[in-house]
Amino acid sequence: MDRDGKLPASVRESPRLDEFARRRREFRTDRYRPDYHFVPPGGLLHDPNGACYWNGRYHLFYQFWPPDVSTDRSWSEAMHWGHAVSEDLVHWRDLPVALSPEDGPEDGCYSGQALVEDDRVLVMYFGTEAGNCVAAADDEYLTDFERSADNPVVPIDEEAPYEVFDPCLWREGDTYHSLSGWKRDGRTSEFHFSSTDLSEWEYRGTLVKDGFHTDPEEDGAVPNFFELDGSHVLLFFSHDRGPQYYVGDYHGGTDFDIRSHGRLNSGPVDHGNLHAPSVLHAEDRSVAFFNVVEGRRDWRADPGEGWAGVVSLPRALSLDGDDLRVEPVEELTALRTNHRRVDDRPLAADEEWVVPDIGGASLELRAEVDVGDAAEVGLSVLRSPDGDEATSVTYWADADALGIELGRSSENPAARSRPPEVGSLSLADDERLDLRVFVDRSIVEVFANGRRTLTTRVYPARDDSVGLSLSARRGAAHLESLDVWDMESIWS
Template identity: 35%
Template sequence: MVDRKCTAADRDCPGYHLVPTSGWMGDPNGIIFHDGRYHVFYQHNPNDMWLGNPAWDRMDNVPWGPAANPNVPKGLWGLHCGDVCWGHAVSEDLVNWQHWPIAISATPGGYDAGGCFSGCTVINDGVPTIVYTSTTRTPAAGIRTLRAQSIATSDDGMVTWQKHPSNPVLADVPDLSGAIHAWHDPHVWQEEDGWYMALGCGCPNVAGVILLYHSADLLNWQYMHPLYVSGAIEKSGDRWLVPDFFKLGDKHVLLFCTGTPDAACFTGYAVGDYVDHCFIPEVEGVLGPGSAPSAMAARTLLDDQGRRIVFCQLGDERGDVNQRQAPRTGVLSLPWELSLLDDLTLGVQPVDEVCSKHQPDWQFENVTLAPGKTWRADSVAGDMLELVAEINVGQADEVALGVRCSNDGREQTLIVYNRLEQKLSVDPSHSSTDEGSCEESCGSVLKLAGNEPLRLHVFVDRSTVEGFANGRACVFHRIRPLLEDSVNVELVARGGEAEVTTLNAWRKEAVKITGLDN
């Protein structure tokens, strides 16, 4: 069982988010609803608090990221990934989780000796099947050199998995007028004439590309054509990764993680029509904040209620040394529900299961926010809270809801709505007195119509902040407050007066995360 008590060694561990029992948690992958259970697989290193094996890191003396060591050739970053495998957590209610045995892990000396990386899970004639990126390793250097796609199946209800003897099932990189890179992260779905795979990569002179493949049996794959090529999204990097393709309403949606090895990643999306195996995008956008260093790898599932539910990795901004001193590192977002709005952008809100249903622990009504005057929600205190506020922004330039605020104001994390910029953002510039904490602000477009009030729904879970607004925007960030009294909630308006119609607050409790034998 995961001990959720806040200790000096693990004061940042979230209490009601999904975390690993130990080691490192990365991208969600292969998430699926099957036989009444939500299965969340995730990139996992059970032996270290970091993506790579510490012995390799010390041996090579290579800090993470090319900015730290520009002499390492581009393309080798993140390749020292020792023990990366698929962790596996299961839930019946999206709240309480049970960790099952590791699903797949590297076979020494084999086609996946360099690690088992992101992919998906499908049901093939009743047989649960994982499709994942397998990597080999150059023995002399210990570096991953070849990516391929492989599969594994389960015959005992997804508890244990067996790799297919034909692996890898896809190893030939297509010729796209130049050497492509980052050829991985398969997403597979079934149509009447067989199986289709979207595969992320980067292509010289083109940048991000999602490739499309076809197979009749999941074993023999033929390359078809690019499903989608870099569009109008700015700063989308030189590769697109972890694609997810699905129908939502009467349109199709493609999610993808953008970025470069030394730049922030974010989840982009395109909405459009899918006709004759060609995707015709109509609208492009960003799911969540467009520049958060912790926004990565959104993956979705369709449950028995017809909901399209998404998880993403919230990352960890503590850095290598601080992460390795912790019992565990990494956390997944709360489950969110996606919707298709009238303008074909994506709506997002927390699933109903994670929202408090009982009477609020604190309630406030009709609070006037004078310009520049901070109002503190009397007696509301905690590092695990749920907050729901309705605010008439009026003529204020911006309004901000502060969480994890210290008594002296030295620490605070602000969820800010800027009326002039029509933007919802997280401002972590004073979230911690630790000079090494991440101070990069991140935001999401939010256009309020006419006199539409700002409706905020915020979850605070120790080091994790997730905020949703009006069913149309979300922001999130990892923070590291150090002061013991950084537990207060505050609101402020700037450039004009605003009115808090209601503010409801709930204490949140740590949820159960157990092992299969607990």
Template identity: 30%
Template structure:
């Protein structure tokens, strides 16, 4: 077993060394986001605090910028800002995970770190098989696989994956993304006294569960937790058709809020709400910090459009993770804010108070760059529309229509594309721009736009504009440190 794993890991290391120079010379390598050393990164996995460090794993194909047999890459951090590469945690080297160690989660039990993941297998007939698997570590770095602990129950297809494990009232729980034999998406629940013997409790949410019908053909990456009295189920339904400004990406990422009956194993909930309004956000996973905060990291990606190629693929890598965010439940909605620790990135502060923006393009002294944080507080909105422009991207708010819009250059470089949401009023904007990403937080996290962007990095101007009137702002801007090591 060890020799097979060691051989795969050695091949991955050789690929990193082979591509190291090409990857390092890519101008779109990020300065303060988690990204793969080479190849393709997607879902964040196993977000957990263990032995004084935050650990974060991610789906990783080191051999290509396309999806394939996934490994678990691994980074760790003391402060959620400075992340360090660890040894590869899991490699697809066993009969039950030979076609990929798919997504999952981590928990701490008896001073050991437990990883739960989906083993993906394609049998001789080309059919998908999936097994929920366990691996255990004493040091948080080296893991011993324990093999499958759950097989697909009757009534479900091989699309049965992404175990998220948590503890409540002396019982271990697991939620899993699933697809019924009728091709309908659900989240199912298991319980366990010891993390090894698991009891199937049935679906708690999904198509044909409660009053919800035909809401996607597969639900992925579930996460269930309580926040300020509300039970929140994060999930990624696949197969939703666009509805106006909603569901514009190929696959969606959002949440249901309600109340779980832990005795009956049922979940009464409201409507599905998208978590992010940008182009690139999916497969979010949370953990509880030592101070009680509920933290979230997502994949800054989504299913690829046919024919869409990101520029970094030419340099041997693709995708990254979002910044860590802290979640709050306020007035019946989920709020996402950048974690306070990110203030460690700030340098060279520039502040402009009581700025009046008119129809003339306004450039402020020392407010420019390609890697920055900008905070804008709106004091008086007396215009039809207000916008901020940076590189080939822009943010707009139309007060008459109450619509917020993010615009970016298409990856092909030919034309622009937009994502939108409704917003009753605009009070504040906070933008984190990295070399090839942007995360925009509106009204202290009420709405978020997350997207990859590939600008001309020589275009560093940031300008402000108003239509049919004026807007008064306070603007603070920081350059942000480069902290990535790879």
């Protein structure tokens, strides 16, 4: 893509790109297809992979079941790496498929991460039925990855003292390091390997083997290990409980002293909440992407005919002491339009105030609320005029908790019945509840007081489910301010 947005001819000539563009046009009227979140052109999207910053552009790879790949294949055989590029972390352009299992020893291309060097980008990923594999690219748009002739460089070995699965990759001096994330003896484990040539890898032991912070049988898939604000962060994904992190001190080898642990998912992942991470490092900052899988019963029905899967908004990472702080990137403000504001309004006890003449299906909201003596404060989005459909963001003062209630989110029978997303949030004396909420047709992302994030998929069935309301229960609260913006589409 030139700086004016045009892809070079060598990339544009890929026959799949025309098909991707056709499908994006075909699906643009789908009521559940987001306007400003990244979604696949068609087919199925799963874990984001190998996010990186190269040659002045942001690259996002992702597990992809392309729409032209037969549904006769199993999931492990169908996975490719899809690829998109952006100049600004907001607007994305499809690129040709980056990795295809037909080109290597693996049955399918599962998750992995990228390492950006001065003259090339390396990716390390799990090849199903083979092991962890390496590929490299040095062209302008990372459209020409060359696999190592030694793949799988860390083969599956049932007799080994480690497990081979989703890897990450980093470098210390002349030595490459990798973590292979899974579990061992019922405990979350990260298996550490090193190499001087990317071909021969030595097993070093476990960087993490945790049965204290994590539940029994939780795995440590899709690891991202990196330095942040003077500490080291290990961001990973458990198939049972979703994304989480360790913060600690890394002294090299397998010497990682954990100081804290936290969870970024507040609900069961198999019901459609936050999923696997991929972190890029650019211009002295770290930005994470997650996928938010479908909450519809039919989402895997036919990759050739439909689409499924959404990538979360890019989230800037920082540390507040030993806590990982996660916030939407500043670039998203460029999508704001049609600003509306409400100031200084009381919220009477046990009453719901429907915000007049403000609403929409693709919005950003910023609400600051003095909780007062209310036991509960609620903000409802995607609300029908009669209130029969609504998704509610609720703060429970007595429980120091924030949640997304989904009981009235959809009258669509294909939408799964799911428990609420609930996470802890304790407000200090005189601290206001500060909610930043992104609504994008079928996804809601909540960022609260810089300390709590909640994410879920929703499927309102009614065309008039676009309203907003606020409420207080068992006590009164006060709305200090409410800012609402429509959000422009990122697709041309």
